Amino acid sequence: MRTIPTITKNLLIINVIIFLVSYLAGADAYGNLRLNDTFGLHFFLAPDFHIYQLLTYMFMHATFTHLLFNMFALWMFGCVVENVWGPRKFLFYYISCGIGAGLFQEAAQFGQFYLLAADQIPNFSLGDIGMVADNSAALLNLWTTVGASGAIYAILLAFGMIFPEERIFIFPLPIPIKAKWFVALYAGIELFSAMAGTGGNVAHLAHLGGMVFGFFMIRYWRKHPTSGYGRAGGEAFFDNLHNAWERRSHRSSAGKSDREPFHTGSSHDSDWEYNARKQREQEEIDHILDKIRRSGYDSLTAEEKQKLFDSSNRS
Template sequence: MNTIPTVTKNLLIINVLMFLGTIVAQSYGIDLNNYLGLHFFLAGDFNAAQLITYMFMHGGFTHLFFNMFAVWMFGRILEQVWGPKRFLFYYLACGIGAGLIQELVQYIHYETVLSAYDSVNTGYSIIPMEEYLNMMTTVGASGAVYAILLGFGMLFPNQPMFVFPLPFPIKAKYFVIGYALIELFSGLANNPGDNVAHFAHLGGMIFGFILIMYWRKKDRGNGYYYN
């Protein structure tokens, strides 16, 4: 742990502690994900602070493990290049941005469903409206993680990477593009059994791209260049 940069290390610790806290709270009948997860903004349980807290909550050990593995693997490199302040800002800003995109997508879905129900005059008699709205809850650091992947791909585009199950290395830029296309396809497929916030992942990458391009322009004006 001593070799991990400060912000990356603290992000890992906070996420693990929050996950353990969630398990303990569940034993007392308290669902922290319900309180700290990101609810749909029209729901009664929504709170603006959830745009930050949701990215420190996870739906299970596997969800937590893969997100934190990516933070450790790629986040520490970005922190070493950018420094702790810029990296922390990037992580939080992209996580918030991912949440905003997810809210927008959920609103479009909500309006689509509402129109469909109105067109056949069935209303929401099967499930109360408030309960339906509060079911739209997002948890996880994946939006910020996908932004980290994008950042690594933009800073080190030609870095070879071994990706299971491919038997040969691919460049980081193709790895990132491939992940983005998979998320876009999965999001547009709108599989009813898919509970992954694909557009939140894409939202994190979009905000990450905007930030990196802004910093590149700003840093070049100050005499700094990225390869």
């Protein structure tokens, strides 16, 4: 796990350790892991609900398969997104979207509870919901949500928005598809499943909630690149580095006479040589950025890292 970036690696480790502890703690009479009843997210009108569960639920999982699929997706897409954003911004995004997904799930459960009560109780109104909740406490305590899926879907969305044209494989499709269509496909499946009521105990609206929170957060960051986590941990937005490099190249071209050594020969030859050198440098930066997109920041050599950060700091 040496090449996995810090936050992604620690999230993987923490989730696995918590699942092992939960498994060793045993299950209740219904076969549910006991710790999930304490740290899973309960419906907010249930007696067992606590505000801290909006954070802890995303580190709990129902089964090993549930954990495996979530951690595989976290490793697959989280490594890339964290390498682009940096650790602090990535962690903030992950936790915030996980909490947002939990809030979506709470809203969905409230709507479900209201419709069930209105269907079974004559003349039911919104003012009666507290009394009905008290009478249904035992049932509501069973509405428990666990899993990192809301945050994972937000990471999936981030990958699709950062690299929309990147082609990836989806089993069982025989050909790769672009990341933006991959994300749209998953969002469509979740929306259809939520509307159709399919999927059993799967919290489809929580998955969508994570994506919705992630979408608006990324849109905000793009419109306000210098606010919040515009630069996390001193790491650059690699996606924006190319544009910054082009702007610096234009400024350098305008003021090159102040920095370039004296050239013999015609001014036409000097300009040609200067532009050729700038073109070579830009191609090197493009190659480095493409390498980051394919294999992550850690795949760069020491020389490539130095060139990248020298170009980002050059005025």
